[in-house]
Amino acid sequence: MSNEASASRGRALVVLVPYLWLLFFFLVPFLIVFKISLSDDVLAQPPYAPVLDLSAGWDGIREFVAALDFENYAFVLGDSLYVQSYLQSLGIAAFSTLILILIGFPIAYGMARSPRSWRPLLLMLVILPFWTSFLIRVYAWMGILAREGLVNQVLVGTGILSQPVEILATNSAVVLGIVYSYLPFMVLPLYAALDRLDESLLEAAADLGAPPWKSFWLITFPLAMPGLIAGSLLCFIPAVGEFVIPDLLGGSDTLMIGRTLWTEFFSNRSWSIASVIAVFLLIVLVVPMVLYQNLQARSLEAGK
Amino acid sequence: MRKGLSLFNVTSLVLGFAFLYLPILILVIYSFNDSRLVAVWGGFSTRWYAALWQNQPLLDAAWVTLRVAFVSATVATVLGTLAAVSLVRFGRFRGRTLFSGMIYAPLVMPEVILGLSLLLLFVAVDLDRGFWTVTLAHVTFTMCFVAVVVQSRLVTFDRSLEEAAMDLGAPPLRTFLTVTLPIIFPAVAAGWMLAFTLSLDDLVIASFTTGPGATTLPMRIYSQVRLGVTPEINAVSTIFIAVVTLIVIAASFAMKRQFVADCTRPA
Known part of the structure; x- marks a missing residue:
């Protein structure tokens, strides 16, 4: 075998191993989710019907296809519980993303303006919480926000409130939890964009007599836009399907779609309805996800 | 960016980091609370730590988690590095768009969808659920993080070094192992650690x-x-946080700045 041929076989192997892995463990599972969303729940193992039986040949396949229908979709769309869940998830995720921008921007801006020698340390401080457990960080807030927790103790102790207030088990606690957990994802892309900013542009603006607020608004802010969009998508998309935060910090009336899917699957044991919820969630998120991917691919090209 | 921090910059940094770290600090402090009640400080005590060693189910779970994380991070690092090399080095091959889509999508995909779809796959192929199914699931979503980390390192890589090795007659595999891999090593290590901690931390997919x-x-x-x-x-x-913090700090000292830069890549 020539060297050329062995090199090209080697290349094919390098691509194929991860490619086939993702096809089998990422793409094929979605097709199965879609198939089960068209099936019916039954009391059996597996708990859905029909099950494709290839040994029956063409007739088996025809029978299988005939038994699939969109009944579950009609059910989910017709039930206000599910529709409410989608709307509330989108609302909570959008509001949290807005707060994340308002909190994340000043932090990223401060980091980018700090002396160069501090920056690795500041970056490390932003990343560290992201490496420590997500579950544990959400749990930390349960103790702080509880009725007898630290926030209420401080508020009542200083006389700001006469009675402790219910903070845990509300939608505000969920927003707080999302903002807290996702803050590194907002700060990092923003910082990356601000760090690349060409100083001479700001100097030029100042030389031409622009007041600082004006050069911020006309130069810094537009140039930070790619980071802002990347950070927002990176927070918004997973926040819509979040399960842990609404489950631990939310109340019984906090309907978020990730939690609804979990309940359908683990409590109601309805695999087909859980699959329908997943399909709808994907449809809702497909546009922001494609946006995110294009942005990532473009920023990688720019890095070359 | 002009140098010099204004009062506004300092305030936002201080408040920002206080927001990030105070809840963790409070959690750590209360782990030394002698009282069982969360609201009452009953004096300093390490008895909850001593109690952990009696909690066999918890210790078993920790052992399972460490094994899953170790195996899945190692496989994910190999697959993720191969994926990164394919995306950066092989130009436009057929199916590249789908491939890069499958790399980026799991980074933001809600975990409930990944978990549900993988479970349905395992049921469909009739695989016994347990240690290996969790490990396979973890490999699948963490390899994408590894791919992104390694990919951004490969993009900034000086290709003339590889070309020089090839011109001198080194076969591709040897070039990769002796030239490319040592240079991208900090990113590969960061990818492994990221995969390891993501696996340790995962509740929903598991x-x-x-x-x-x-x-x-x-x-x-x-x-x-x-x-x-x-x-x-x-x-x-507290033990979990201490271990992860020590590993990350040790790694960042060992590999200097490049490591910090590599760690921030996924975002």
Whole structure:
């Protein structure tokens, strides 16, 4: 075998191993989710019907296809519980993303303006919480926000409130939890964009007599836009399907779609309805996800 | 960016970092609380840590979690590095768009969808659920993080070094092992650690794909946390945070700045 041929076989192997892995463990599972969303729940193992039986040949396949229908979709769309869940998830995720921008921007801006020698340390401080457990960080807030927790103790102790207030088990606690957990994802892309900013542009603006607020608004802010969009998508998309935060910090009336899917699957044991919820969630998120991917691919090209 | 911090910059940095770190600090402090009640400080005590060693289910879960994380991070690092090399080095091959889509999508895909779809796959192919199904699931979502980390390192890589090795007659595999790999090593190591901690931390995907005898630490913590805040959980959490922090700091000292830069890549 020539060297050329062995090199090209080697290349094919390098691509194929991860490619086939993702096809089998990422793409094929979605097709199965879609198939089960068209099936019916039954009391059996597996708990859905029909099950494709290839040994029956063409007739088996025809029978299988005939038994699939969109009944579950009609059910989910017709039930206000599910529709409410989608709307509330989108609302909570959008509001949290807005707060994340308002909190994340000043932090990223401060980091980018700090002396160069501090920056690795500041970056490390932003990343560290992201490496420590997500579950544990959400749990930390349960103790702080509880009725007898630290926030209420401080508020009542200083006389700001006469009675402790219910903070845990509300939608505000969920927003707080999302903002807290996702803050590194907002700060990092923003910082990356601000760090690349060409100083001479700001100097030029100042030389031409622009007041600082004006050069911020006309130069810094537009140039930070790619980071802002990347950070927002990176927070918004997973926040819509979040399960842990609404489950631990939310109340019984906090309907978020990730939690609804979990309940359908683990409590109601309805695999087909859980699959329908997943399909709808994907449809809702497909546009922001494609946006995110294009942005990532473009920023990688720019890095070359 | 002009140098010099204004009062506004300093305030936002101080408040920002206080927001990030105070809740963790409070959690750690209360793990040393002698009182079982969350609201009352009953004096300093390490008894909750001592109690952990008696908690066999918790220790078992920790052992399962470490094994899953080690195996899945190692496989994910190999697959993720191969994926990164394909995307950066092989130009436009057929199916590249789908491939890069499958790399980026799991980074933001809600975990409930990943968990549910993988479980349905394992049921469809009739695989016994347990240690291996969780590990396979973790490889799948963490390899994408590894791919992104390694990819951004490869993009900034000086290709003339590889070309020089090839011109001198080194076959591609040898070139990769002796030239490319040593240079991208900090990114590969950062990718492994990221995969390891993501696996350690995962609750949702593990809950869907696990089976009898393979309860992970986050699942164990979650089932106790639902019943309320307890000092034992604070103690487990503190150990967890301490271990991860030490590893990350040690790695960043060993590999200097490049490591910090590589760690921030996924975002």
